[in-house]
Amino acid sequence: RYRKQLLPPLAKAVMNYEKKAEYSWAAPGHQGGVGFTKTAVGKKFYDFYGENLFRTDMGIERAELGSLLDHTGYFRDAEEYAAKVFGSDRTYSVLGGTSGSNRTIMQACIKDNDIVIADRNCHKSIEQGLILGGGLPVYMTPTRNRYGIIGPILPEQMNEKTIKEKIKNNPLIKERGKENERAVYTVVTNCTYDGVTYNAEKAENLLEKSSDIIHFDEAWYGYARFNPIYKDRFAMYGNPADHKPTDMTVFATQSTHKLLAALSQASFIHIREGKKNVDHSRFNESFMMQASTSPNYPIIASNDITAAMMDGKGGKALTDESIHEAVAFRQLMAKLNADFADQGEWFFNCWQPDFVKDAEGKKIAFRLANPEYLATEPECWVLHPNDAWHGFGDIEDGYCMLDPIKVSITTPGIGPDGLGKMGVPASILSAYLTANGIIPEKTTDFTVLMLFSIGITKGKWGTLIDTLIKFKEDYDNNTALEEVLPDVVKAAPQRYAGMGLRDLCEEMFAAMKELKTTEFMSEGFAVLPHPDMSPAAAYEQLVLDNVEKVDLDGVAERTLATGIVPYPPGIPLIMPGENAGPADGPALGYLKALEGFDRQFPAFEHDSHGVEVENGKYYVTVLKK
Numbered sequence: 001r002y003r004k005q006l007l008p009p010l011a012k013a014v015m016n017y018e019k020k021a022e023y024s025w026a027a028p029g030h031q032g033g034v035g036f037t038k039t040a041v042g043k044k045f046y047d048f049y050g051e052n053l054f055r056t057d058m059g060i061e062r063a064e065l066g067s068l069l070d071h072t073g074y075f076r077d078a079e080e081y082a083a084k085v086f087g088s089d090r091t092y093s094v095l096g097g098t099s100g101s102n103r104t105i106m107q108a109c110i111k112d113n114d115i116v117i118a119d120r121n122c123h124k125s126i127e128q129g130l131i132l133g134g135g136l137p138v139y140m141t142p143t144r145n146r147y148g149i150i151g152p153i154l155p156e157q158m159n160e161k162t163i164k165e166k167i168k169n170n171p172l173i174k175e176r177g178k179e180n181e182r183a184v185y186t187v188v189t190n191c192t193y194d195g196v197t198y199n200a201e202k203a204e205n206l207l208e209k210s211s212d213i214i215h216f217d218e219a220w221y222g223y224a225r226f227n228p229i230y231k232d233r234f235a236m237y238g239n240p241a242d243h244k245p246t247d248m249t250v251f252a253t254q255s256t257h258k259l260l261a262a263l264s265q266a267s268f269i270h271i272r273e274g275k276k277n278v279d280h281s282r283f284n285e286s287f288m289m290q291a292s293t294s295p296n297y298p299i300i301a302s303n304d305i306t307a308a309m310m311d312g313k314g315g316k317a318l319t320d321e322s323i324h325e326a327v328a329f330r331q332l333m334a335k336l337n338a339d340f341a342d343q344g345e346w347f348f349n350c351w352q353p354d355f356v357k358d359a360e361g362k363k364i365a366f367r368l369a370n371p372e373y374l375a376t377e378p379e380c381w382v383l384h385p386n387d388a389w390h391g392f393g394d395i396e397d398g399y400c401m402l403d404p405i406k407v408s409i410t411t412p413g414i415g416p417d418g419l420g421k422m423g424v425p426a427s428i429l430s431a432y433l434t435a436n437g438i439i440p441e442k443t444t445d446f447t448v449l450m451l452f453s454i455g456i457t458k459g460k461w462g463t464l465i466d467t468l469i470k471f472k473e474d475y476d477n478n479t480a481l482e483e484v485l486p487d488v489v490k491a492a493p494q495r496y497a498g499m500g501l502r503d504l505c506e507e508m509f510a511a512m513k514e515l516k517t518t519e520f521m522s523e524g525f526a527v528l529p530h531p532d533m534s535p536a537a538a539y540e541q542l543v544l545d546n547v548e549k550v551d552l553d554g555v556a557e558r559t560l561a562t563g564i565v566p567y568p569p570g571i572p573l574i575m576p577g578e579n580a581g582p583a584d585g586p587a588l589g590y591l592k593a594l595e596g597f598d599r600q601f602p603a604f605e606h607d608s609h610g611v612e613v614e615n616g617k618y619y620v621t622v623l624k625k
Contacts, residue, residue: 008308010078011301018055027059056297068295069288082307087236088270093303098219098267099125100290101253108278108286109185110135117186121150121571127563134536138166145391148444149194152400160209172531186211191221195406197233208248212276215251222254226315229378236270249274259453262302318454326405326452327374329461334367351408354389356380405452414446423509427604436467445518478502492602515593524590529578532559538577541623549619556583558622564610
C-alpha cells in the first residue's frame, strides 16, 4: 500500500504506462528506443541512458495520460497537486525553464506601450519578455556593496511617489502621453543570485499602490515555502485562502531543476489570483506560445516528483539538512579565517554576519554561535541597518535576509575603503577549484558562489575546505602554474610559462587596481542609461538589419540594438534601445576596463552577453545612424 501511494499522479501514470505492450505507429521516431539500437552509435547512446528513458519518451497521442498543453488528465492532476504543495491557486508545469515561464507571464500580462515596473537586477528572459510584450520599462535600481554583490531594491525605490516620478520623467512614456497612467505589471527578483531575500508582504504592500500584478522571479528559490526560516519571504507565503480578490495578483516562477530535484528545463509558474487576474483560458494561450507540442514526459514527471519530495514533512527535512550543512561550512570557514588571522596570515571567509545575537540577546561571534540556533533562527540572517558586513548601508531593519544556503566565499583584496595591498582575484580561485573537480556557481572579482542544494553532503563540502587550504599552501609556496593550473598554461603557454600561483595573483590584482575594474563596475551600474527607444523597438530594428557592429571606440552616444550583460555581475549594463552614453561615461568605462583585462589575461576572459570579441577587441551591435 505504501508503495502504491508513494508516487504522485503523473509520475505514477507514466511509469505504469511504460509497462504496457503496444505497437506504436506515432511519434517519436525512435519508438521506445528501438530506432537507436539499429546502429552502433545509436546503441551506445541507448545503453548509456537506459531503456526506461526511451520507453517513457512518448508522443502526445497517448490520450489516456492527458495533455500538458490542455492541462487535462494526469497532467492536470499533477498541476493541481503542485498547487497544493507550493501554496498557489493555480500552478503550471513548464518545460522551457524559468526563462520560458517568465516570458509566458509577461506575454500574458503586457501589451504594446504598457508601463512596466522592472527590477534592474533581472534575468535576460525579462528583457525578452519586454520585447515580446512591447512594454515600456521603468526600473527600480538595486543596491550594490564593495564586493559587487547585488543587494536589495530599497523600500524608497518601491514607494508610490518614487515610481510616479520615474514614470513622469521617462522620455518614452512622456512622448506617448502616458505619464499619468499606472503600471500594468511589476517584476522583482527574489531572492537575488547572492541570496538576498525580501519580506514579500512588505514588497507587495509598497508596490500595490503602483501596479495590480506582481511577479516574483524565484528561479533560485523554489524551496523557501518548506522551511520556517524563510517565513513571509517568498511569493506564495501564508495560506492562499487568506489572499483576497482585492490583493495584487501574484505570480512566482521557480526553476525546480536549480535547487530542487527536477531535471534541467523543468520549471513551475505559481499564481495567487487577485486584481487584474489573468484567467486560465487567456493565460493558456500565452503558455502554449512558449511550449512545445512534443513535451518531454520524463522532465514533466520530474516536476511531479519534486513536488512529492517537498510535500508534508519531506520538504522541511530536506531544507533543514541543506541549511545545517551550509551553517557547518560557514562556521568552519569563519573559524579558519580567525585562526589564520591570529597567526598574521590571510585566508578565505564567507559573506555573512561577523556577529549574531544568541537566544538571550548576547552578541557572539558567528563562528562560536550555537549551530542549531543559526539554522533555525531567521534573525541571525537579517540585514540590520548599517552592519558593516553586508555593505548596503542604512537598510530598513527586517526588510531583507541572507539565505543561508547561498554561500559566497570571499577572497582577500577588498575592504570598506577599496582595494588593499594584497589580493587573490576570485577568478584564479575559481579556476583552481575547477582544476580540482569543484565547480562553482558564479564568480565575481572577489567572491565565489557555492549553492548548498538538497544534493550537497558533508563529504562534498569537506573536499571544498581541503581544496581551499591547499590553494593557500600553493599560493604561499608559489607553486608553478604548470602544476596547479595546467589548462590555463595550455591555453596561453607563452603568457603563463614559468609563473607561479602567487605571481599570477599579484599580477592580476595589480592589473585590477590599474584598470579599476571593481570601481568601474560600481560606477557603471549606479546610473541608468538614457532610453532612446523601447526594447521592442530596438529589436525591430535588429530584425530589419538596420544595425551595425562597432568597437568600443565607436559606440559612444549610440543606441544599443542588443542588451549588454557582463558576467559578473550578470545584470543588464545597457538594455536594448538604451544609449551607451559618452566615451568617458561609466558604462563604457566599465566595458573598456573589462576589454583591457581580457587582453592581459587570456583564459580568464569575462563572459559578456551582447559583446563579440575579435582579436582581443570588444564589438557591440548598435543602430545605424
